[in-house]
Amino acid sequence: MTKRCIAVIGSGEATEEESRNALEVGRExxxxxxxxxCGGLTGVMEAAAKGAKEMGGLTLGIIPGEDPSSANPYIDIVxxxxxxIxxxxxxxSSGQAVIAVGGKVGTLSEIAIAFVIKRPVIGLGTWQIEKARAGGNExxxxxxxxxxxxxxxELSRG
Amino acid sequence: MTKRCIAVIGSGEATEEESRNALEVGRExxxxxxxxxCGGLTGVMEAAAKGAKEMGGLTLGIIPGEDPSSANPYIDIVxxxxxxIxxxxxxxSSGQAVIAVGGKVGTLSEIAIAFVIKRPVIGLGTWQIEKARAGGNExxxxxxxxxxxxxxxELSRG
Amino acid sequence: MTKRCIAVIGSGEATEEESRNALEVGRExxxxxxxxxCGGLTGVMEAAAKGAKEMGGLTLGIIPGEDPSSANPYIDIVxxxxxxIxxxxxxxSSGQAVIAVGGKVGTLSEIAIAFVIKRPVIGLGTWQIEKARAGGNExxxxxxxxxxxxxxxELSRG
Amino acid sequence: MTKRCIAVIGSGEATEEESRNALEVGRExxxxxxxxxCGGLTGVMEAAAKGAKEMGGLTLGIIPGEDPSSANPYIDIVxxxxxxIxxxxxxxSSGQAVIAVGGKVGTLSEIAIAFVIKRPVIGLGTWQIEKARAGGNExxxxxxxxxxxxxxxELSRG
Structure with missing residues (x-):
């Protein structure tokens, strides 16, 4: 039986508020x-993974580089x-749903990819996407x- | 000596105006x-490639699938x-600059990726990107x- | 703390002996x-995942396609x-070491990739690699x- | 009309004989x-591209990194x-056929991938592949x- 997986995306350089949000998202x-x-690096990715580990959760980090030791210390599986990029x-694609916490242009690319491959995106203080072009995605x-x-x-149940 | 390469991005289902623009961009x-x-498929990708071939240009199409015959007929190198995705x-990444003609969520992902990997993006009736989050990219x-x-x-000279 | 991960590779169409070996490798x-x-599909991949689940282990399947439901039923995280390919x-790259059980040309590609990115490869009835060209890899x-x-x-400790 | 493309693979550190062979393959x-x-880097890749440019041919180099300037100087399109890897x-996949000149473990991975995705492989002093496991590929x-x-x-005509 496949486990429920939620992807958390956001910047590698998070503001304090974004870090707090990401930590709480990870815990929950x-x-x-x-x-x-998550993407396994710093900022929102690290805060979310830290939160998940505090609550005894399991974390998966998919990093851009080849060196496993560049993952943050809260990643179980690198x-x-x-x-x-x-x-x-x-x-x-590894999440049945995606939560975007803040985020810059890398996060924007992930939101757009999520729309293309039909993953629901939940936003916490993140990008505003121009409605007219998004073709029903939001x-x-x-x-x-x-x-x-x-x-x-809820959205990953479907 | 490396040739100058310009990437043209846009939807696989182009409006008439987008097709005209893409055709003219390809010619130019x-x-x-x-x-x-380009992405080698239909719509803006096909119109741009058609335009380039009309003027005796060279076209490269990077398609998502494994079957070369799914490229449009104006692609020289598949x-x-x-x-x-x-x-x-x-x-x-294959363009020294990127021209976005119209476009939907796939194009948005490409614009965001271009920002991340530092390719200038020129727009013709395309997405409006929220300034506050784009970190100087536009x-x-x-x-x-x-x-x-x-x-x-001009921008690909630098 | 990163968990120890072992990759198991082999054909999607396993012989009985390969299936038995893969099952026992997964259990162990x-x-x-x-x-x-593993690659998340049938044959050796499925037998190994089945073995791991019998012993209460955790399984990760990285599949080639976009549809999570094409993973075998013993994959926890798809x-x-x-x-x-x-x-x-x-x-x-996700394994700190790789175990090859039998295998055809897909497995050969994975063994060669493991050599390039410096993952130790343990073999159970698998390919013979020509020594003279392998540059010290074996x-x-x-x-x-x-x-x-x-x-x-032992080899993934280093 | 799609142009005929031939992929040349081999080591980044070629012997003199391999360089001569690659140069002549590129010319032809x-x-x-x-x-x-080709892979756009040194050794066999560079010699083959040099040969092709000597005869006024067109060269495409697909490099592993993000920096176009790491391609060898004989690549037209990077x-x-x-x-x-x-x-x-x-x-x-970009070649309708593949020519392997010498080669080490990276080349072995490419030969195996060619077998999987059904590209004919022609060899010049390259790997010997164990017949029994190759499933009819050779x-x-x-x-x-x-x-x-x-x-x-001839083989890329089919």
Missing amino acids: IARRGAVLV IPSGLG ARNVLVV IIFARDAKEAVKKAL | IARRGAVLV IPSGLG ARNVLVV IIFARDAKEAVKKAL | IARRGAVLV IPSGLG ARNVLVV IIFARDAKEAVKKAL | IARRGAVLV IPSGLG ARNVLVV IIFARDAKEAVKKAL
Whole structure:
């Protein structure tokens, strides 16, 4: 039986608020028994993984480089992809839903990829996507980490 | 000596205006002696490649699937990547500059990837990117195909 | 703390002996507390994952396609890579050591990739690699599943 | 109309004989009007591209890194893939046939990938592949560069 996996995306250089949100998202994913998938590096990725580990959860980090030791210390399973930015596709595809916490242009690429490959995207203080071009795709905004994870789990059931 | 390569991105289902723009962009790229790179399929990709071939240019198509025959008939060199949507990274990285003609969520992913890997993006009726999050990256808008290619070539000199 | 991960590679159409070996390799990986990584499909991949689940282990399957439901039923975490055969790189890079059980040309590609990216390869009835060209790389042969896993764990310590 | 593309694979550190063979293979590919595809770096890749350029041919180099300037000086069109060793898949898939000149473990991975994705492989002093496991796949050996290219072109017609 496949485990529920939720991808958390966001910048490698997080603001304090983004770090707090990511930490809480990670905790809540673990509390709810899902696996946290992320890009395995710093910032939002590290805060989310730290939160998941605090609650005894399982974390998967898909990093762009080939050196497993460049993953943050809260990653249980490292995929040292060596694929550079193309690893963003894997982070998104490995989640049944995606939670975007803040984020810059790398996160924007992941949101767009999620739309293309039909993963629901839940947003916490992240990008606004121009509606007219998005073809019915949209970010589902959440007020806080708890709500974000709740929505992610609901949407990944389908 | 490496040839100048310009990537043209846009939807596989183009409007009439987008097709006209893409065709003219392709022609102008070929007139200026550059290689046209695209995703090799239909819509904007096909119109741009058609334009380039009309002017005797060279076209490279990096397709998501494994079957070379799924490329449009105006592609000289097909890369049947088999990488799915991860091929978007290659389309963008193969251009010294990128011209976005219209476009939907796939194009948005390519614009964002271009920002991450530092390729200038020229836009013809394409996405509006939220400034506050883009960290200094922006689409350079052009009024028409000629101006788009002119800017792409200027910006790919650096 | 990163978990120990062992990749098991082999054909999607296994002989009875290969299936028995893969099952026992999977069991032993789980008994020793390591994570089983594989290509997520049938044959050797399925037998190894089945063995790991029998012993309560954790399994990661990196599949070539985009549809998670094409993974075998013993995979806990599916990475629906969409990368086609390029996913072979990820299967190998995700293991700290690789165990090859039988195998055809796909397995040969994975053994060669393992040599390039410096993963030790333990073999159970698998390819003979021409020594003169392998530049010091070689498959370490094991007599049975238990020995294969023992060697894989020893070699992944370094 | 798609151009005929022949992939040339081999080590980044070529012997003198391999360099001579690769140079002559490159020349012959260009003489016959086909495009030379290679990994874009040194050794066999550079010698083959140099040969093709001597005869006025067209060369495509798919490099593992992100920096186009790491391609050898005989590459017309650089694809700075950023995919690491996964770019081997693209080198092979971009040729309608593959010529292996010498080669080490990287080349072995490319030969195996060629077998998986059904590209004919012509060999010039390269690996011996164990027949029993190769499932009907085999390297077609050539006596010299001219014969190698002749066979590659014949086999890529089908």
